[in-house]
Amino acid sequence: MIKFLTDTTLRVDDFSAAESALSEIKSDAMAGWLNVPVDADELARIKQAAIKINSDSGFLICVGIGGSYLGHKAIIDALGNSGKTKVVYAGNNLSSAALDKLFTEIGTSDFSINVISKSGTTLEPAIAFRLLKAGLVAKYGEQGAKERIYVTTDAEKGVLHDEAVKNGYQRFVVPNNIGGRYSVLTAVGLLPMAVAGINIEELIDGAHTASVGVNMEYAATMSSATVDTAAAIVREASRYAIIRQKLYREQGKETEVLATFEPRLETFSEWWKQLFGESEGKNNQGIFPASVIYTTDLHSLGQYMQQGRRNIFETVVKITTPSQRSIMIPQTQDNADGLNYLAGKSLDYINEKALEATVRAHRLGGIPVLEIEIADLTARSIGELIYFFELSCALSAKISGVNPFDQPGVETYKQNMFQLLGRPS
Amino acid sequence: MIKFLTDTTLRVDDFSAAESALSEIKSDAMAGWLNVPVDADELARIKQAAIKINSDSGFLICVGIGGSYLGHKAIIDALGNSGKTKVVYAGNNLSSAALDKLFTEIGTSDFSINVISKSGTTLEPAIAFRLLKAGLVAKYGEQGAKERIYVTTDAEKGVLHDEAVKNGYQRFVVPNNIGGRYSVLTAVGLLPMAVAGINIEELIDGAHTASVGVNMEYAATMSSATVDTAAAIVREASRYAIIRQKLYREQGKETEVLATFEPRLETFSEWWKQLFGESEGKNNQGIFPASVIYTTDLHSLGQYMQQGRRNIFETVVKITTPSQRSIMIPQTQDNADGLNYLAGKSLDYINEKALEATVRAHRLGGIPVLEIEIADLTARSIGELIYFFELSCALSAKISGVNPFDQPGVETYKQNMFQLLGRPS
Numbered sequence: 001m002i003k004f005l006t007d008t009t010l011r012v013d014d015f016s017a018a019e020s021a022l023s024e025i026k027s028d029a030m031a032g033w034l035n036v037p038v039d040a041d042e043l044a045r046i047k048q049a050a051i052k053i054n055s056d057s058g059f060l061i062c063v064g065i066g067g068s069y070l071g072h073k074a075i076i077d078a079l080g081n082s083g084k085t086k087v088v089y090a091g092n093n094l095s096s097a098a099l100d101k102l103f104t105e106i107g108t109s110d111f112s113i114n115v116i117s118k119s120g121t122t123l124e125p126a127i128a129f130r131l132l133k134a135g136l137v138a139k140y141g142e143q144g145a146k147e148r149i150y151v152t153t154d155a156e157k158g159v160l161h162d163e164a165v166k167n168g169y170q171r172f173v174v175p176n177n178i179g180g181r182y183s184v185l186t187a188v189g190l191l192p193m194a195v196a197g198i199n200i201e202e203l204i205d206g207a208h209t210a211s212v213g214v215n216m217e218y219a220a221t222m223s224s225a226t227v228d229t230a231a232a233i234v235r236e237a238s239r240y241a242i243i244r245q246k247l248y249r250e251q252g253k254e255t256e257v258l259a260t261f262e263p264r265l266e267t268f269s270e271w272w273k274q275l276f277g278e279s280e281g282k283n284n285q286g287i288f289p290a291s292v293i294y295t296t297d298l299h300s301l302g303q304y305m306q307q308g309r310r311n312i313f314e315t316v317v318k319i320t321t322p323s324q325r326s327i328m329i330p331q332t333q334d335n336a337d338g339l340n341y342l343a344g345k346s347l348d349y350i351n352e353k354a355l356e357a358t359v360r361a362h363r364l365g366g367i368p369v370l371e372i373e374i375a376d377l378t379a380r381s382i383g384e385l386i387y388f389f390e391l392s393c394a395l396s397a398k399i400s401g402v403n404p405f406d407q408p409g410v411e412t413y414k415q416n417m418f419q420l421l422g423r424p425s
Numbered sequence: 426m427i428k429f430l431t432d433t434t435l436r437v438d439d440f441s442a443a444e445s446a447l448s449e450i451k452s453d454a455m456a457g458w459l460n461v462p463v464d465a466d467e468l469a470r471i472k473q474a475a476i477k478i479n480s481d482s483g484f485l486i487c488v489g490i491g492g493s494y495l496g497h498k499a500i501i502d503a504l505g506n507s508g509k510t511k512v513v514y515a516g517n518n519l520s521s522a523a524l525d526k527l528f529t530e531i532g533t534s535d536f537s538i539n540v541i542s543k544s545g546t547t548l549e550p551a552i553a554f555r556l557l558k559a560g561l562v563a564k565y566g567e568q569g570a571k572e573r574i575y576v577t578t579d580a581e582k583g584v585l586h587d588e589a590v591k592n593g594y595q596r597f598v599v600p601n602n603i604g605g606r607y608s609v610l611t612a613v614g615l616l617p618m619a620v621a622g623i624n625i626e627e628l629i630d631g632a633h634t635a636s637v638g639v640n641m642e643y644a645a646t647m648s649s650a651t652v653d654t655a656a657a658i659v660r661e662a663s664r665y666a667i668i669r670q671k672l673y674r675e676q677g678k679e680t681e682v683l684a685t686f687e688p689r690l691e692t693f694s695e696w697w698k699q700l701f702g703e704s705e706g707k708n709n710q711g712i713f714p715a716s717v718i719y720t721t722d723l724h725s726l727g728q729y730m731q732q733g734r735r736n737i738f739e740t741v742v743k744i745t746t747p748s749q750r751s752i753m754i755p756q757t758q759d760n761a762d763g764l765n766y767l768a769g770k771s772l773d774y775i776n777e778k779a780l781e782a783t784v785r786a787h788r789l790g791g792i793p794v795l796e797i798e799i800a801d802l803t804a805r806s807i808g809e810l811i812y813f814f815e816l817s818c819a820l821s822a823k824i825s826g827v828n829p830f831d832q833p834g835v836e837t838y839k840q841n842m843f844q845l846l847g848r849p850s
Contacts, residue, residue, distance in 0.1 A: 065724045066724025066725050067724070094686070094772055094775050094776035095688050095747070095772070096747070096752045096773050096776075097689055097747065098688045121763070124720055130754065131754070159762055159763060166761075180724075181725075254679070254736060262523075263518055263520050263522075263523045264520070273726060274724075274725030277725065278725060278727075280729075281729025281732060282733065284791070287734075288680055288736075290715050296518045298835070299492070300491050300492075300606075300699030301699065301703075301706075302838065303702065303703040303833075303835050304703065304706025304713065305834075306837055306838070307707050307834035308702070308706030308709070308711040309711055310709050322521065323521045323522050326521040330559055332555065336591075337546075337551045339552065341846070341848055342846065345846075347520070350519050351521075353842055358838045358841075360838075365837065409732035410723070410728050412786040413723060413731070413779070413786035417779050417783075419782075420778040420781055423766055
C-alpha cells in the first residue's frame with residue numbers, strides 16, 4: 001500500500017481540519033468519484049467495445065482535452081499498451097502540424113474514434129472530431145463510419161449526445177457528479193485503457209479498496225486487513241493534504257515540484273498538475289504545481305532545486321519495485337570507464353540510490369521533501385495512487401477554503417476566443 | 426526577425442545595467458558561444474559522418490544528459506526529422522524500463538552511437554554507453570563496432586577522450602569555452618541534427634547573423650540591413666533580460682511560465698528551462714522556470730494561470746507562420762456541432778486567435794505577459810531564437826549578480842550518490 005513519508009510532525013488539531021473537510025466533501029454534489037462508482041452493464045459494454053476495436057482497428061484516436069484525455073494517457077504511458085490497437089490522441093491542441101503528423105502515422109491503417117467530451121462544445125475536440133469523422137466516412141462510408149465512432153458524453157443532453165443518438169453511435173457516460181479531472185476511473189478513461197490492454201478491473205479495485213476508508217459501509221464485505229489498509233490511506237492522504245497547506249501558509253512554500261525517477265510517469269505528472277492546479281488555483285491563491293523527471297532533470301533543473309529560491313517543496317514518488325527484471329551492469333575487461341564497481345548491480349538499484357541521494361541533497365539544500373511510496377507499477381497500485389491523489393487534492397483544496405471541483409477561470413480565454421472567431425451567439 | 430513585445434516601458438538607465446553585463450560576459454572565459462564559432466574542418470567531418478550514418482544505420486542512439494542532449498532533441502522535435510536515420514536517446518535517465526523500450530524499438534535494425542559527454546564520467550551516459558557498446562560488439566564485432574561509435578568529448582583529455590583515441594573512434598569536440606547548456610550549436614548538437622536532416626548551415630547562420638550585434642567586427646562583411654537586424658536582436662534580448670529582472674525584483678514575480686501554442690516546441694521548452702534555471706538558480710535566488718503547451722494546458726493549468734497566486738509572469742512564444750499549408754475546417758451539411766462558422770478557416774488561424782485570446786485573458790487576470798515572436802519554424806529562425814535566449818539568459822543572470830556559466834549545486838546529489846554506490850575513490 002501507499003506510504004507517505006515526511007519529517008514534519010503533525011498535531012492532533014491539524015487533523016480536525018482534514019476531518020471536517022472530508023465530511024464537507026462527502027456531501028458535495030461533485031464528489032461522485034469518492035465512491036469509485038462503476039456500472040456493471042457499462043463495464044461489460046466497455047470491455048466488449050475494446051475487443052471489437054482490438055479486432056478491427058490498428059489505431060484508436062481518443063479525441064478529448066484536459067480531464068478527458070490526461071488520465072488515461074497517463075496510465076497507458078505508465079503501464080504500457082499490451083493491446084493490439086495503438087491508442088493515439090487528437091483534439092487536445094489546435095496545431096495543424098500535430099494533426100498532420102497523426103494523419104501520417106495512421107496512414108492507411110484501420111482506425112476508430114473515441115470522442116470524449118461532456119458537452120460536445122469544447123472547441124479543440126469538436127474541430128478534431130469534425131475532421132476525423134470526415135476521414136472515417138471517406139474510408140468506410142456513412143454506415144461503416146458510424147460503427148467506428150464511440151462517444152463518451154453526458155447521459156442525457158448536449159450536442160454530442162444528440163448527434164450520437166441520431167446517428168446510433170455507441171455511447172458511454174460521463175457521470176454528472178464527477179468533474180473532468182476526477183474522471184479517469186469512469187468510461188472517460190476506462191474505454192481507452194481497456195483498448196490498451198490495461199486490466200481495468202484491477203485498476204478499479206485498487207481505487208475501490210482505497211475508498212473503503214471513506215465509505216465504511218463498504219467495509220462489511222471486506223477483510224479487516226483491507227479495512228485497515230484503506231483507513232491508513234485516508235490517514236496518509238490527510239497528512240499529505242495538511243502538510244502541503246502548512247508548507248504553503250506557514251513557510252511560504254509557493255511551488256510544489258512532483259519528482260519521479262521514471263520516464264513512464266511523465267504524463268502521470270501532467271495529470272497530477274491538472275488535478276492540483278485546477279482544484280486549488282483560485283481566488284489569487286494556490287500552490288503552483290510543477291514537475292520533474294529525475295535523474296534527467298537533475299542535469300537541467302537540479303541546480304535550481306539545490307540552490308535556487310527556497311519557496312519550493314518537493315514531493316517524490318518512489319516505486320519500490322519498478323520492473324520485474326531490471327537490466328544488469330556487465331563487467332568489462334579494460335574498465336575504461338571505471339564502472340566495474342557497479343558490475344552485477346541493476347539499473348533499478350542504481351536509480352534507487354540516485355533517489356536517496358537526491359532526497360538527502362535537497363533536504364541539505366533547504367527544500368522540504370515529502371515522499372510517496374508505491375509498491376510497483378501495476379494497475380492495482382496505480383488505481384490506489386490515483387485515489388490517494390484525488391482524495392488528498394480535494395482535502396487540500398477544501399482546507400485552503402476553495403471549491404475543489406470548479407474551474408471558473410477557464411471561461412475567460414474561451415469567451416475572448418469565441419469573440420475573436422466571430423462565433424454566432 | 427525576432428520581435429519582443431511588452432507593455433512595460435523601460436528607462437534609459439535600465440539599459441546601462443545590460444550594457445555593463447554584456448561587456449562582462451564578453452570577457453568571460455565561458456562565453457565562447459557568443460561568437461557562434463564553427464570550425465570548417467569539423468563541420469565538413471560532421472556532414473560526412475551524417476551521410477555515413479544515414480547510409481548504414483536505421484537508428485542513431487545519442488547518449489548524453491542535460492546540455493548534451495536537450496538542445497538537439499529540442500530542435501529535431503521542432504523541425505522534424507527528414508533524414509533516413511531515426512535519432513533516439515539513451516543515457517539521460519537510470520530507468521531500466523526506458524532502456525528496455527529503446528532496445529525493443531531498435532530490434533534488429535542497424536544502429537550507431539553518438540556518445541556526448543565532456544568528461545565521460547557522468548554516470549547516466551557512462552552506464553548507457555557501456556551497455557550499448559556491448560550490444561554493438563555483439564552485433565558487428567570489435568572492429569565493426571568501432572566504426573559505429575562517434576564520440577563528442579573534450580579535445581585533449583578525459584576517460585572518454587582517452588578511450589576514443591585508443592580505439593580509433595571518430596571524435597568531435599566539446600569546446601572548452603562553452604558550457605553544456607550553451608553548446609547546442611557546437612558538435613554536441615550539430616552531428617545528431619545533421620543526421621536528422623536539419624540544415625545545420627542555416628541554423629548556424631541564423632545564430633551567427635544574430636551574433637553580429639555583439640561582435641561588430643563581423644559586421645564589415647555584412648549588409649547594413651543585416652547589421653541593423655542584429656543590433657535589434659541585442660536590444661530585444663536586453664529588454665527581455667531587464668524586464669524579467671524587474672518583474673522578479675520589483676513585483677515579486679518569482680515564476681516564469683514559457684507558453685507555446687505548438688506541441689513541436691515541447692522539448693524546446695525543456696531546453697529553455699535548463700538554460701535559465703541552471704544559469705540563474707543560485708545563492709537561494711532565481712526565477713523558477715516552468716512551461717506550458719497551449720491550448721492543451723489551458724484545460725489543465727489554465728485555471729491556475731487565470732486565477733491562482735499572482736507571483737507569476739508568462740512569456741509567450743508566437744510563430745507568425747507555423748506551417749506552410751494549414752489544415753482547413755470543412756463545411757458540413759447538418760452542422761451538428763455548430764462549427765460551420767469556422768468553415769474555410771485554417772487550424773493555424775484558429776490557434777492564432779486562441780493565442781490572442783489567452784494573452785488578453787491572462788493580462789485581465791493580473792499576469793504580466795511578454796511576447797516573443799518568430800517568423801516561422803525553420804532552421805534559420807530557430808538558430809536566431811536559440812541565440813536570442815542564450816544572450817538574454819546570460820544578461821539576465823549577470824544583471825542579477827550570479828555567474829551565468831557555472832552549476833555548483835549539481836555536485837551535491839552526485840557526491841551523495843557515488844557514496845551510496847560505493848564508488849572507489
